[in-house]
Amino acid sequence: MEPVRKIHGKALPLPRADIDTDQIIPAKYLKRIERTGFGEFAFDAWRKDPDFVLNDHRYDGAEILITGPNFGCGSSREHAPWALQQMGLKAIIAPSFADIFKNNCAKVGLLTVELPQDSIDRLIARAEDSPGWEMEVDLESQTVSLGNGKSREFDIDPFVKHCLLNGLDDIGLTLANEGDITAYESSRPAYKPQTAPAV
Numbered sequence: 001m002e003p004v005r006k007i008h009g010k011a012l013p014l015p016r017a018d019i020d021t022d023q024i025i026p027a028k029y030l031k032r033i034e035r036t037g038f039g040e041f042a043f044d045a046w047r048k049d050p051d052f053v054l055n056d057h058r059y060d061g062a063e064i065l066i067t068g069p070n071f072g073c074g075s076s077r078e079h080a081p082w083a084l085q086q087m088g089l090k091a092i093i094a095p096s097f098a099d100i101f102k103n104n105c106a107k108v109g110l111l112t113v114e115l116p117q118d119s120i121d122r123l124i125a126r127a128e129d130s131p132g133w134e135m136e137v138d139l140e141s142q143t144v145s146l147g148n149g150k151s152r153e154f155d156i157d158p159f160v161k162h163c164l165l166n167g168l169d170d171i172g173l174t175l176a177n178e179g180d181i182t183a184y185e186s187s188r189p190a191y192k193p194q195t196a197p198a199v
Contacts, residue, residue: 001109003167007090007137009063013127014053019067020074021101025083038079039086058131063090066123072101081105091137093144095120106160107169113137113144113154122146139164 029041046052053059065084071094072080081104084092091111105112115123126147127133136145139161143151163173174181185194 001167001169001172004090004109004111004139004164006139007063007111009090009134010059010061011123011127011133011135012053012059012062012065012089013124014065014067015124015128017068018070018073021072021077021080021098022074024072024080025077030077030079035082036086038083039088042083042087056131061088063088064135064137065089065092066120066127067092067094068120069095069117071097072105073098076100076104078104078107081108081110085110093120093123093137106163109164109167109169111137111139111164113156115144115152115154119144119146119152 023043023045025038025042026044029038029044032038043052043054047054049055071092080101084105085108089110091113092105093113093115095117096114097105097112102112123135123144123146126135133147135147138144139156142154142156142161144154145151163169166172168176188194
């Protein structure tokens with residue numbers, strides 16, 4: 001996956017609480033056998049409302065979603081982070097996230113940032129008042145710009161931060177130890193199963 005360091009982009013306000021994974025990507029789209037092509041179906045039911053924020057072209061190309069608490073609750077479907085990432089999002093800012101959803105986001109390089117509700121309210125108000133407003137999330141310094149030169153720090157698990165900064169998914173983490181794995185395999189008795197060499 002691509003490294004995540006500094007995200008500068010248009011903010012998308014979605015001031016709703018308890019948005020579950022079935023709203024993010026409805027179950028009827030989970031029959032696909034590919035891992036791609038989910039972005040166009042994100043928030044499919046809500047898009048039928050002409051006033052839904054994703055139907056406002058002033059927010060086209062938004063990379064940072066600002067939303068309410070308990071985002072990503074419900075089922076553990078990993079398709080939800082895929083859909084959000086494939087619709088162009090690189091970061092989601094909320095007061096809280098469902099744990100499994102948050103972990104699934106980290107595995108695909110989608111940054112989740114938790115800020116207090118008052119900061120979320122300020123960011124949402126700014127994004128709603130100024131469609132097209134751009135903001136910045138800096139993973140290295142762990143800060144979010146709040147506008148008017150102000151910023152707010154956020155916490156993140158050090159291991160997750162390391163993986164995101166270096167673009168390491170589970171496979172990348174394993175391949176980082178390729179030398180040790182090869183040395184171990186070369187010393188195993190011939191009668192034991194062998195792993196296929198790296199291509």
